[in-house]
Amino acid sequence: MSEAPIVLSQGLTKLFKDFWLRDRARAVDGINFEVRRGEVFGLLGPNGSGKSTTIKMILGLLRKTSGRLAVFGKSPQDVSIKKRIGYLPEESYLYPFLNARETLDYYAKLFQLDGAVRRRRIDELLDMVGLSNVQHRQVREYSKGMQRRIGIAQALINDPELLILDEPTTGLDPIGNRQVKDLIDMLGRRGKTIILSSHLLSDVEDCVDRLVILYGGKIRAEGTCDSLLESREKVVLETDALDPQTIGEINGVLERHARSHARVSRPRQRLEDLFIGLVEKAQSDRVATSGAQHGGRTASFLEGEAGGAALIENLVEANQQPAMPADRPREAMKPAGPDQSLLSSLSAATKPAAPAPENTGAVEPDQSVIGSLLDGAGPDKPKSDGATENRGR
């Protein structure tokens, strides 16, 4: 018999109502998933897709409308299970008047840790997040990144079995970012269960064992990174160096079978590509979402009476001209399709040029969704280079 999952969700639904008890938004819509012991589980989705709502239901901060949700086999409202959970919210919600040490001491006391354990853990955690030297400064004087580090430390104070990280790398510098990934990796090796929700696809791709992708409160994809990212349309054949004759023979064989590629393996696509593909599919299926939609036309008052679009386009063009590679025509940078807005094209143009997706579908990517997903990974942030290195554990 398999071990009971740490989190079990069956038909989980959350309906927000307004003051008059009318349905306002269906944030989560009958989702099924389970988080197994010792795995790093990713929750992905664009803004308003229901990931945070799901996490808050797991934590008991929100109540489910229907369905079943069990954490450690109990209701999320059960106080006893919270001893085993560590939580890092998407922003650092800390008491501004406490200093770092007092903050950790406060949370440690909520777990009823005795004095010696408390002191040792606080020292170690402060050291780990690099705040030992500023531990007596009030949190309100901290930078966002420093507050984030305290947030991470408090989430670990009880050495939790289940760690829930909501956008853990937001606001962290590249080193902090790396440390968090290493931490997740290390905790994963120690057999901790981690639920990771992130907009930074590279974070998720690097860390998670299994993931679900949500859109409009529904699960659009679920599985391991490998199974989801494996491209079934291509085969890559890798051998030692071949002489031209052998290559010619292989090509001949491939031509006879109407194939023209020369790598024989199952290459992985990038998570970003998979994600965008799923979101586009959901949009083309007209799946309702209570979250952000892709951008529409620019508000007419912004465009001016006439020629506004042309004006903005010229400005964009002028701005981008020097950075544009000479061998890439401008048209290639612009998303095709009649409904793509001018601002979307602006957003696409300002992003570093990404390699063209290998599984180009009929539908062009929704650039506003990409924009929202790439928000945290600006030019100064480490960005996935699209490598499909499998993180063996």
Add this chain to the structure above:
Amino acid sequence: MNLFARLNVLQQGRRFKWIASAVLVSVWLLAMGWLWVTANRPDAAAGQPVVASQSGTDQAGVTPGPFARFVDAGPMTLVKVGAETAVATMRTPEGTAVVAAVSFGFVAGGLLVIWLGLGLSYLAILLVGWGVAWPLAAWPPTARLGQVLLGAVPLTLAFLVLMQALRLALGAPIPLFAVAKNVLIEAVRMKVSLVFIVMLILMMALVPGMLTEDQPLRYRVQQWLSYGVGLSYTVLALLTLFLSAATVAFEQRDRVIWQTMTKPVPHWQYVLGKWVGVMSLNAVLLAVSSTGVFLFTEYLSHQRARGETAYLVREDGRRSHPDDPNVRQVVDIRMNEVKQRIPAFKDTPERREIMARQVAAEFMSEDRRILENQVLSARVGVRPDPPILDEEAIKKELDERVAQVLADNPGMRETRSMRKAQEKELLTQVFDQARSIAPGGRQIFVFSGLGEVKKAVNRGELTLRYKINAGSNNPSAIYKVMFVISGYPREVTSALKVMNSMSIEPEVIDDEGKLVLEVHSHPDNGLTMSFPPDGLEVLYRVGGYEANFFRVMTTIWIKLGFIAAVAIAAATFLNFPVACLVAVTVLFAAESAGFLKESLEVFVSYDESTKTTNYVAVVVRAIAVPVSAAFERYADLKPGTSLVEGRLLGWPTMIQAAGLIGAWTLGALTLGWAAFRRRELAIYSGN
């Protein structure tokens, strides 16, 4: 790390604590040695004030120089007086042991401060606070300000040490305590609460300067008690209200609560923890302010009263202190008289002590006597016996009235409630009439149950309190009234609607424990005068004000507990401004329930004359009647007034109040817990 943080870390360190303790104990030993040597110097036998000569201020007739004035203005006076007293005490047998024990008490206090991790904070406040206050106090134009600061320093130190002790007490790793401790830290570090705390401490230090010395001492003491206690309650009530609402509402608004409530914290511990935190802070602040009020009351009561040249020294040179030889002489004479009259009477030191106090009281100036008997005391009031009613006559009159109402309103049927209303109206009229006197008329009032007062040896004196009403209480009208108490007439004049008091000797109580008061209204009085229901009372002393003071402060703390519970409960599901509004409304309704009740008696929904129903009044009454009924007891409890009027707020009253208000507090907290438990914290209504 900034300097303050570094110093804080330093004073918390074990090494600092040991070194500071060693320094303190060494200073104490040196001081003891010096005092002992001074006390045992050969010239000490002459009894010269050895220490005092250093400042040269107490040689009679010598005007103190600027330096001496400077020394006298500051805390050095305390050191000087302390040293003088210590040297004098050490010259008595066992005096050295007494001084060693008392001074070790101070050293123990110092060690406590050091080991609470406040050594440097104390030193800094003492040096800076008194360093600034001292020169200000020595320079006449800023003397008042300097005195305020001098007073604020010990209050601040007391606040600090109590807060630190409380933090340690709440240090256990239990969610309830952790939440409570967090409230304490929040209150001190968040500026709004700090403003209230500083305001309270400064006000306490400021008020004494507002008391003018040209009025009798009893009024000054009364005024001080009224300001001190009233101010403490008002400031603390506001602080409680805002802090309670803020600490819960802002945590939800700022989502800080997410990280607390995703830890193993039961909802009840969170709500109760907040309440415990606020009430702990209140306990500390109330302890500090009441210590300030008490100590200054003591200081004030030891000042010269009207008719005195110094404390307890009358203008004729008589000392009204129980230890005075003149007083003791009178005690000897009286004791001998009693022993001759009653051979079985035992002459014990306790009885002599009681008699000495009684004789001393007789020697007191009027101002002092009233202060001791009517202000700094705990008195119980007796109201006149209700008039004996002729049941038959009442029933007959009631029947007639009911019949009249039915005759006036055809179609109306006699109901129980209608009869009860008529009965109530009739009895009110009868009682009002029993307290009314027409010009030239008279009325007799009997006060029963005073037998114990007559028998008591240390009975002090009785006070008759009276308030006269007439017509619409013309403020310029003066009424002449003659009180005949057990045959002794006393004529008084009084403005209307003003509370007056008059001293009466306990001898006027008859053997049955009754006091008979005959009141004559002068024929020149324009209208029929009357005493309102609370306008005629005989008060007698049952104890000193010290225990009463403690109970009054405890009752105030209990009332604050209710305010805190209401504000916390409201903030569990409302945002900050709305929660404050709800709490203010409840507080206002509770405090004004007595007034509300009086107002409702005339605010009727049915107008007899026009036979119409005012539906707005129906709604208002539907809300106001239960509110006034619910909070009637709360409103009746006026701890501050009890203290100012020198009335007893006994243990039974206090325990009753604790039970009643405690039950409401528990109810409010339960309501808050239920609302909080059902609440989805990730949705905030205030957003």
